Amino acid sequence: MNDRRRTIALVDDDPRILESLGELLESSGYLVRAYPSAKTVxxxxxxxxxxxxTDIGMAEVDGFELHGLVKSVRxxxxVFxxxxxHVMGDQQRALARGVSGFFHKPFDGPALLAxxxxxxCPHGGSNAEFHCKS
Structure with missing residues (x-):
């Protein structure tokens, strides 16, 4: 049995989000690697x-671009x-690209964790529900 803690890469250019979301994920047992930009991750x-x-609105490489780069290698x-x-079309664009979930800030922490x-989930199951808090 593998007891390795699951690792979440968290990317946001807002240090407050990195800190608060990192604490939420760590309190749920995840190991968090926080990055201030797509380039650093x-x-x-x-x-x-x-x-x-990852956050969507970042300088240089945004979250949609990062999603594309990540999916080409992994x-x-x-990817959430x-x-x-609140740009019209972001949620539809995310859904069309097959992201695992989409959340508007401020989002429901328990919904993101779920x-x-x-x-x-090691037992497969379906893809995570597509979440959005308006």
């Missing part, structure tokens, strides 16, 4: 990462998008 690599949670890696912006838990 790309440079660090995605080895031994079980899930990626197609089975669950979070956003503080979606991540479902995506990492």
């Amino acid at each position: 790309i440079n660090a690599g995605l080895c031994n990462v079980d899930c990626l949670i 197609p089975d890696l669950p 998008l979070i956003t503080g912006r 979606a991540v838990d479902d995506a990492l």
Whole structure:
């Protein structure tokens, strides 16, 4: 039996989100690697990462671009998008790209945790429900 804690890569350019979401995930037993930009997570690599949670609105490489880059090298890696912006079409764009979940800030922490838990379920199951809090 593998007792390795699941590792979540968390990417957001807002240090308050990195801290608060990191604490939420760690309190649920996950190991969190926090990154302030897409470039930093790309440079660090995605080895031994079980899930990626990324903000959409970041400079240089946004969350949609990061999702595309990640899926080209790790197609089975669950990717969740979070956003503080309310741009029409972001949710549909995310759904069309096959993200594991989409959450508007401020989001429901237990709903995000449930979606991540479902995506990492060792027994397969269906994809995590597509979440969105308006």
